[in-house]
Amino acid sequence: xxxxxxxxxxxxxxxxxxxxxxxxxxxxxxxxxxxxxxxxxxxxxxxxxxxxxxxxxxxxxxxxxxxxxxxxxxxxxxxxxxxxxxxxxxxxxxxxxxxxxxxxxxxxxxxxxxxxxxxxxxxxxxxxxxxxxxxxxxxxxxxxxxxxxxxxxxxxxxxxxxxxxxxxxxxxxxxxxxxxxxxxxxxxxxxxxxxxxxxxxxxxxxxxxxxxxxxxxxxxxxxxxxxxxxxxxxxxxxxxxxxxxxxxxxxxxxxxxxxxxxxxxxxxxxxxxxxxxxxxxxxxxxxxxxxxxxxxxxxxxxxxxxxxxxxxxxxxxxxxxxxxxxxxxxxxxxxxxxxxxxxxxxxxxxxxxxxxxxxxxxxxxxxxxxxxxxxxxxxxxxxxxx
Numbered sequence: 475x476x477x478x479x480x481x482x483x484x485x486x487x488x489x490x491x492x493x494x495x496x497x498x499x500x501x502x503x504x505x506x507x508x509x510x511x512x513x514x515x516x517x518x519x520x521x522x523x524x525x526x527x528x529x530x531x532x533x534x535x536x537x538x539x540x541x542x543x544x545x546x547x548x549x550x551x552x553x554x555x556x557x558x559x560x561x562x563x564x565x566x567x568x569x570x571x572x573x574x575x576x577x578x579x580x581x582x583x584x585x586x587x588x589x590x591x592x593x594x595x596x597x598x599x600x601x602x603x604x605x606x607x608x609x610x611x612x613x614x615x616x617x618x619x620x621x622x623x624x625x626x627x628x629x630x631x632x633x634x635x636x637x638x639x640x641x642x643x644x645x646x647x648x649x650x651x652x653x654x655x656x657x658x659x660x661x662x663x664x665x666x667x668x669x670x671x672x673x674x675x676x677x678x679x680x681x682x683x684x685x686x687x688x689x690x691x692x693x694x695x696x697x698x699x700x701x702x703x704x705x706x707x708x709x710x711x712x713x714x715x716x717x718x719x720x721x722x723x724x725x726x727x728x729x730x731x732x733x734x735x736x737x738x739x740x741x742x743x744x745x746x747x748x749x750x751x752x753x754x755x756x757x758x759x760x761x762x763x764x765x766x767x768x769x770x771x772x773x774x775x776x777x778x779x780x781x782x783x784x785x786x787x788x789x790x791x792x793x794x795x796x797x798x799x800x801x802x803x804x805x806x807x808x809x810x811x812x813x814x815x816x817x818x819x820x821x822x823x824x825x826x827x828x829x830x831x832x833x834x835x836x837x838x839x840x841x842x843x844x845x846x847x848x849x850x851x852x853x854x855x856x857x858x859x860x
Contacts, residue, residue, distance in 0.1 A: 486602040491818050491832075497807075498816040505845040506816040507834050510646060510789065512708040514763075517756050520707065520745045527744030536740050538732045540568025544743050547750040548716045554754070556678065556688045558699065564721045567731055568738045568746070572676045572702040572715035577603050578730040579698050579717065580638070583670050584609040588637035593623035594826030595792070597646040597674075601824070609637070613824045620783060621648040621792070625659035632669075639664065641689060642674035644681060647823050647832040648792040649768075649785020654687040661692035670723075671697040676715075679706035679757035681787035682765045695720050698727070705788075706757040707749045714738060714746040764789050767835040767842060774846045778853055789836040792820065796829045798856060806831055813852035815845045 476484075487493075495508045527533075539545060545562040552558040560566050569575040576599065584590065586608030592600055594613035601611045614627050628639060641660070644651040652660075664671060671689055678686040678701060690699045702715035719727060749756065768785060775782050775793055782793035795805050802819035810816050820830030835842060 482606050482608070486605060489598045489822070491598065491822050493822075495816070495818075498810045501810055501814055501816075504810060504814045504816050505841055505848070507837060507842075507845055508816050508818050508832075510705075510834055510836060511710055512705060512760065512789075512836050513838060514708040514760050516709050516712070516745075517707065517749070517753055519752055520709070520749050520756075523748035524741050524745040527741050532740050532744055534740060536568075536737045536743060538737050539564075539566065539728055540738060540743055541740075541747075544568055544747045544750070547747055549718075551750045551754060552688075552699070552701065552716075552718060556675075556686060556691070558688055558690050558718065559694075560718045561721065565718060565724050567717040567724060567728055568743060569702075569715040569717055569731065570735055570738050571704060571713040572674065572700050573599060574713075574731075574735065575700045575702070575715045575717040576600065576672065576674065578727050578734060579672055579700070579719075580604060580607055580609070582723075582727045582730050583638055583698075585637075587635065589633060589635040590638045590640060591623075591628060591631055591636060592640040593621070593642070593645070595621070595647055595820060595823035595830065596640075597642055598822055598824070600640055600642075610635070612636075613826055615826050617826055617829075621645060621650040622652060622656065624652075624656055625663045628660060629663055632667075636669055638670045638672055640672045640674065642676075644677040644686070644785070644787030645790075646677070646788055647790050647818070647820070647827065647830075648783065649788045649790045650783060651681065651684065651686065651786035652689075653684065657687055657689045658692050661689055664696060665693060667696075669696065672700065673697055674700045676700065676702050677705050677788040680761050680764060680789065682761070682768060683784075683786045686787070690718065695722075698723060703746055703749050706760075707753060708760065709745070709749065712739075712742045712745055714742050764835065767837075767839065770839070771833065771835045771842055771846065774850070778850055780853075789834055791833045791835065792827075792830050793833065794830055795820075802828055802831055809849070809852055813848040815848045815852070 820827030
C-alpha cells in the first residue's frame with residue numbers, strides 16, 4: 475500500500491538532527507551536544523499554575539485561538555519587549571509550539587509552484603512543509619555573509635514566483651541575528667510586493683550582544699511573527715507557540731489551525747499565561763548562564779584553531795571543519811565513535827551547512843568541559859594524521 479502514499483510525503487525525510495541523535499545513541503559513555511533542549515527546568519511558579527488549572531477543572535476546549543486572557547498577555551508581552559502592536563481579539567493565535575505555527579502559516583499562504591526564500595544553512599523544519607504545500611524552497615548561501623540573509627542577497631533571488639521569505643533570527647544553527655538596520659533594509663525591499671515575511675523569533679529572549687528586533691515593527695502588513703515559550707521559559711514539552719499577524723491574514727490562518735488541532739492544550743495555556751505575566755523576565759537568568767557557556771565554548775574552539783562566528787543569541791555554535799577535508803557527516807560520526815562526543819553534521823541544515831558542525835551549549839559546564847576536552851584530544855590526533 476505504500477505506493478498510494480502522497481508523493482510529497484514520500485519525498486521528505488526525518489530531520490537530520492534527529493537522525494543523527496538517534497544514530498549516536500548506540501555509543502556508550504557519549505556526551506551529546508546535539509539537541510536544542512534547554513537544560514533548565516520549567517520555572518516552579520509556571521508548573522504550579524498548571525497544577526492549579528487541573529484542580530480548577532480548566533480542562534475543556536478553549537477558543538480556537540486560545541483563551542482571551544492568554545492572547546491579551548501575549549500581545550502585551552511582545553509590545554513591551556519588541557514594540558509590536560497586535561489586537562488580542564483577532565491578531566494572535568496560540569499554537570502547539572512554534573512548529574505548528576510555521577505549518578499553518580505556510581499551508582495558508584503557499585500553493586503549488588511558488589517559491590520560498592530562506593537562508594542556508596537553516597533549521598531543517600521549514601523545507602519539508604514547503605514541499606508538502608507544493609512549494610519550492612530556495613536556499614540562499616549565507617556562508618560568506620556572516621550567515622546573514624540580508625536585503626542584497628534576497629534581491630538577487632527574487633522572481634515572480636517568490637511568495638514568502640523566511641527570516642529565522644536569532645538563527646538555528648548559527649546563533650547569528652540581524653540588526654535593526656538590516657531588517658529595515660529588507661522591509662524597504664519587500665514593502666508593497668506580493669511577498670510575505672515569516673519571521674521565526676523563537677529565540678528572541680536569548681540574545682547576548684544586541685537586543686532583539688522584530689521585522690514586524692517595519693513591515694507589519696506583510697509579516698507573520700512566530701514566537702513561543704519553548705526556549706525562553708524552558709517549556710519545550712508544554713508545546714505553546716504564538717502566531718501574530720494582521721487580522722486580514724490571521725483570520726485565514728485560524729481556519730487551518732481550527733481544522734488541524736481545534737486549540738492548544740488548556741493546561742499548557744494556563745501555564746503559558748503565568749509565564750508571560752508573573753514570569754515575563756524568567757528568561758533573563760537563563761540568558762546570563764547561556765552567555766557564560768557561550769564565551770567558554772567559543773574561547774575553547776578558538777584556542778583549538780577552529781574557525782567559528784560568535785553568535786548573537788540562541789544556544790548554538792556552528793564551527794567550520796573545512797580544514798579537516800572531510801564531510802560533516804563523516805567528521806561527526808568519527809567524533810562520536812572515537813571521542814564519544816555527539817554534534818550535528820552541518821549537512822542537516824541544507825547543502826550550505828556542509829563543512830560545518832552544530833554544537834549546542836544548552837548543557838551544564840561539566841558536560842561542556844568534558845566534551846571539549848575530548849574534542850581537543852580528538853583534534854590533536856587528527857591533525858597529526860593530516
